[in-house]
Structure formats: structure tokens, C-alpha cells
Amino acid sequence: YMGAGMEQNVMDLEGKRVLPVNFGPLRDADGNAWVTGPCGDTVEMWLQVVDGDIEDAAATSDGCEHSITASCMVASMVIGMPVAMAGGLSEQDVLSVLSDYPESSRHCVTLSLEVLRKALEDHALRIARRWQRTVAREPVPVLPDGVQHERRTLMVMSGKGGVGKSTVAVNLAVSLAREGLRVGLVDVDIHGPSIPTMLNLTKTTVYSGDGGIVPVVLEDLYGLEVMSLGFLLQNPDDPVVWRGPLKNSLIEQFLKDVQWGDLDYLVVDCPPGTGDEPLSVAQQLENKAEAVLVTTPQEVSTVDVARSINFARKLNLPILGIVENMSGFICQHCHHQTDIFRTGGGRMLAQRFGVPFLGAIPLDPAIGLAGDAGQPFVQRFNGSPISETYRTIARAVRSTRSELL
Template sequence: MYNYENSRENPAFEEALLIERLSNIKNKIVVLSGKGGVGKSTVAANLAMSLALSGFKTGLLDIDIHGPSIPTLLGLEDKKLQGTDSVIYPYTYGDSLKVISIGFLLANTDDPIIWRGPEKMGIIQRFIQGVEWGELDYLIVDCPPGTGDEPLSIIQTLDTVTGAVIVTTPQKLAISDVRKSVNFCKKLNVPVIGVIENMSGYICPDCNKTIEIFKSGGGETMAHEMNVPFLGKIPLDPNIVEAGDSGKPFVYFYAETPTGKIMENIINPIINYKNSEEKKTMRFAIPTANGKLCTHFGHCEVFTFIDVDPDSNIIIAKETITPPEHQPGILPPWIAEQGASIIIAGGMGERARVMFEEYNIKVVVGAQADEPEQLVKNYLNNNLLTGINTCDHGECAH
């Protein structure tokens, strides 16, 4: 039986072990929600099962400390954590799925987990570094809801995250919280694979008519407003409830139902999602005023951020964001938080250029006042016209 209290406390050993474990995992996807009760664990369980059914070696890590639902959803409520003082062994579910849950620690499923912060952080570290997953194509991580210490620690411990799937419901309260989840990902440079709107209408089992109980479309509208992909709507379906209560994965036992097809269409883009370093989206930042490049980037109205697919050099997304109140040195870290890798500016001081380089952001100065999309296209076609840096004086740190 794995003994958490007797586990190793050698920092150098634990760091080496963490690096070794994570190096065997090709893709790490976190499933997030702004609040509890939106169906996050149902999405995580069915995403992991879909990957496994597609032949991918998949791990499912349920680290929702105060509400571990995966054992119930997969019929594993009687399973206990197995391992030694230094290794945790996941439960093998079928041919290609391995599962670990906080719930496996509980002697009784009704027992609450009453831990303070340091204890939570310790078990998060242990569950990520201590599990002997072997080689995995995907690790799906069912995170605690919200944007607090726990999901932050999970993402930081995972180091490099392929992307996040964010689950919400149509209500205004849930949508407000999920905006925070999107911004949370942006600040941590975690790509948002997409937003799923769960409980979006009720399908009547008698007539198959959809009734909008909680309204519909709030998640989709929010995703478009925040320029992140929208993956689709999952309706309230009695079959989902039945599958969860009986421990039967919905995507396997109800694959041919209308909702099963909806879920398949939502999950397929996640399965096909790629985010390797070779195919990482290029993001440009352009200081903008009145729809064109602002010649002095430190005093612009907004920044236009443009995302480009590096394989095709096609613009795939654009958003405008108001920068923080002007003060020296504030823009480079802020632009880095937005995920930009290139900034095109008319003028910029030497100190600011050095700061951008420290954040691994390439600086192009001397660009002419033109529309942001045209500047990016010209840059990609190697015909961007640049002239004199309009702010080429060392004391400027805007």
C-alpha cells in the first residue's frame, strides 16, 4: 500500500524523478472550470476514454482534491491507492487507459478531505511526480475548480502543458467565472484548446425536443468575445446521468445516441489538437490607435494581437486589448503575459528593447503607420518597410 507520510523528502531526488516522469508523457491536457458543478469531471473522464478507445496510451489524473468524481464515473469506487514509499501505481482500465484519483486515498467515499494549503500542495506534487505512468500519448488532468493555488500548482508542476479544455454552463454566473479561467490560462501561457458549454438545453426522452432550461449560447458568445475556440454544446441528457451513476463511460456505452454523436464531435478536435514547439502559433503585438499602428508604442490606445499559423502563414485570430496604465517598464512583462513573441512598433527606446529581449520577444522597429493585419502580412512576406526608429533614445523605457 502506498504510504504518503513515508514518501521521500529528498528535493534533488524528487526533482530528477519529476523530470523523468514528465519526459515520458507526450501531451498534457488540463480540464478546468471557473466553478464547481458544471460537469468538468464528466468531460475529463469521457475525453480520456475517447483517447484510449482511439488507441492512444492515456492517463487520467483526478486531482480535484475536495470533489474527486472519477472513481464514481468509471465504476472504481472500491479501488485503493497502490504502490511503495516512492512509487504510485495507476489502476489499468481496459487496454489503453490508466487512472489515478485522490479518491483512491479515502478509506470511505463519504470521508471529507480536510487539508490546509501545504498538505494540498504536497499531495499535488506527489501525484504528479510519483505515479509510474510509463510512456503516455496523453495525460488528462481533472483539476479542482477555480483559479486558486491548486490549479496554479498543478500547471506549474506539470511545467509544459499542451493546452486547457474549459467547461462551463450557460448561466451568467458560470460564464463570469469561466472568463477568469481563460485569463488564468493566458497569464500562465497555457493554450486554450477550447470551451465546452455543458448542460446546454434538456433533451426530452419522449419527443427528443430540446428545452432551454438554463438558456443556451452563453459559453459560445463568451468564447468568441475572448477569441478562444468554442468546441460545442453538450445537452442535459438522462443517459449522461445514468452513465455517471452506474460507472459506465458515456462515450462507450452511448456512442450511437444523439448526445453521443455531439460529444464525439466535441472531443475529436481535442484529439486532433497539436501544440508542439515546431507548430506553435506566432503571436504579434502591434500598438494601435485609430485602427493603425501607433508610432510610439508606450502611448497607444490599445494593442492589437494577431495569431498566425506558422505552417501556412495565415492569420487565424485577432483581438484588441487595452494595456495597463502607462508607466516605464510595465509593457514588456504585460505583453509577455498575453503570449506575444513578436512586437512591431514605430519607435521604442533602448531599455524597452532590452526588456523585450529578456522576455524572448522579438522587436521590429521603424514600421510605418498601417493597419495591423497588413503589417503582419508584410512581415510574413519579407517586405515590411521599416525606417528610422522614432524613439531611439536610451532613456526611454516605455
């Protein structure tokens, strides 16, 4: 192991801060945890596990160089270890490979080992949920004869890609689920299925039962049920090179042949634009869907969303409202909001077309970190201002009943 070399990675000969190679988030992690220690430092760790062995590990710390050194060293030491052995790593094991580590900073090693054990616990929970295909639910209320359970279907749409549509779809679905509702999330963005990454489900396999495809049920996300094209790809980097009829057939299968059960809401992460795929989604839902439109503040995005509004109206698709994403930037250090782009584009668009404005979500680096770690922002940072904005959006959606229902 690197020992003193790791320390030198943090602070080079010129006194500049140089981070270790395994400092930073690890995409597609199988275990993740973070802890804020008594000293105020927050350490986070990610683990990738293959066949019971830790194949890769990474860590971050917002503390001093000794905290960074300890956390990254712990992550380095467990690479190649069986999961069953990694939890036995001791403080003395770590200190033995850290040359001249100050006694006053030993608490950094203790904190790093605590985070490691929590990441291992998280991995165990994920293994348990990966094979979970059913979830105990409250019984569906008994309705009068002739009255059927209503399921509302929300098409989360955008006029162009790159506006954070999938991020909004995931966090809206989780926000609805934590209100005690039965929620499904289906990813029909054929050319860019990102839901598996955002929910750490890239290694998940789905199965077919007597009644169709069985969705993945995430008990730790309030029983959220999930289905994505990404579950069917052998390699997440494989492109989907299909012509229109094949794509439309897959969309039909995902919307009609999945055993969703008695959902209150089905959130559909639609392909961007106003072409064949979103048209197919709307047609397969047989005019029973409602639209939530996502835009960024810039004019280049709002112009495209204006097309989506007209697209929805031509299909008689009720529009529940507009969400303005990336509305200002929140600094991680001072928490001040800066308007990198102009703001208010979504609200002005809503006023122009006479549709509700559901809310504005600012840019926050933590949103990207949460997505890379496979955890919805509203779960990981529950109680934060952005999480509360999503809660407000979810409640606004609940209170809006379209004429079709």
C-alpha cells in the first residue's frame, strides 16, 4: 500500500492540495454511506462488489488532508477483499500503512472505518432488495360496486434532452411515494435509459410472470415499483439501434405488459422531443395520461417546451404544469444562490400558455452526487429546501384533477 505516498498525494512539495486517485464518487456503486463525525468532517465511501469481493472503492471527505488521507487509504485497503472480511479492518491495520500519521488525527481513521462498515451494511441491504419482487402493502380500499380503482399516469416530458427530465421524474415519483401513495416509475427513454443508474439498479435483472413482466420493488424507497429498458440491456453502454415500429412495440410492452398492480400513480419518464416515441407513449396510454413538462430557464429550452405544450394540446393531453429545472446555482460552501442562467423562463412560459407553474429546482452539485451514488436526492437529503420543493410539486400534482378523471 502507498502509506506516506498517499499523504504526499494530498499535499505535494509546493504545498498545493492534490487529491488521491480514489477520491470522489464511484459510479454504479453497490454500497454507499456517509457519516459526519464529532469533528464536523463528513466522510463518504462507495464500494463496487463483484462475486462477493470488493472490486473498487472510493471516498471523499470535506475535512483536512489527514481526513482525506485516512478515508482514501481505508478505501484502497479493502479493494480485493471479500466483503465478509472487509468489516474486520482495524484502526491499527490502517495506521500501520500510514507513515508518520499524527496522533491527534487518529479520530479520522476511526471515522473512516465507521463509514466503511455502514457502506458494507448498505451493500447488504441492496442485495436483499435486489431480489425482492413483492412488497407488503396496505390493502386497496374496497370500492362500491361498479367503481374501479383510479390510476393517474403522469408523462414527464421535455422539448429537448439535457434538461434534467429523468432527475425530475425520479424525485417526483419518490416524493409521491413518501406521501403514502402506491407509485410506479417506468423509463421509456429508449435511447438514454438513466433510471437504473439513478436508482443503482444497473445490475438488476427482471423476470416475466404469468401476468407479464414483474417490476423491481424498492422497499427502502417507500415501495416504489420500477421498470426500465436498461434492465434488458446486457451492457449499459449498448446503443439501441432500432427503427420506429420496434421502438413502439417495446413502449407498448412496457406500458401494458408490466404487473403494476393497483397503483395510485404511474410516472413515465418519456423520451425527449415531440417525435415518434412520445407520440407512441401518449397513444398507448389511450388519452388517460397527464403531462408534467420540464424546462431550464434559457430561451433555447423554453422554445422547445412551447412545442411540447402544443404537442400535448393537439393530443388532448391535460398539462398539470411546468417545472423549471437548473434555476440558479447553490454554492456548496456559502449556500448562496447565483443565477448562472437567467431565471423565470418556466414561470413566464406557464403564464404565456395559461398552465400551472409547479416549481423551480436550482442547480446543486449534491444532485449530481446523489444520482451517481444511485440515491434519489429527496431521499438522501430529505428536509433540504430542494427536497421540500419536490414535496410541494408532488402535492400540487395530487391536488390537480384533470377533466379526464
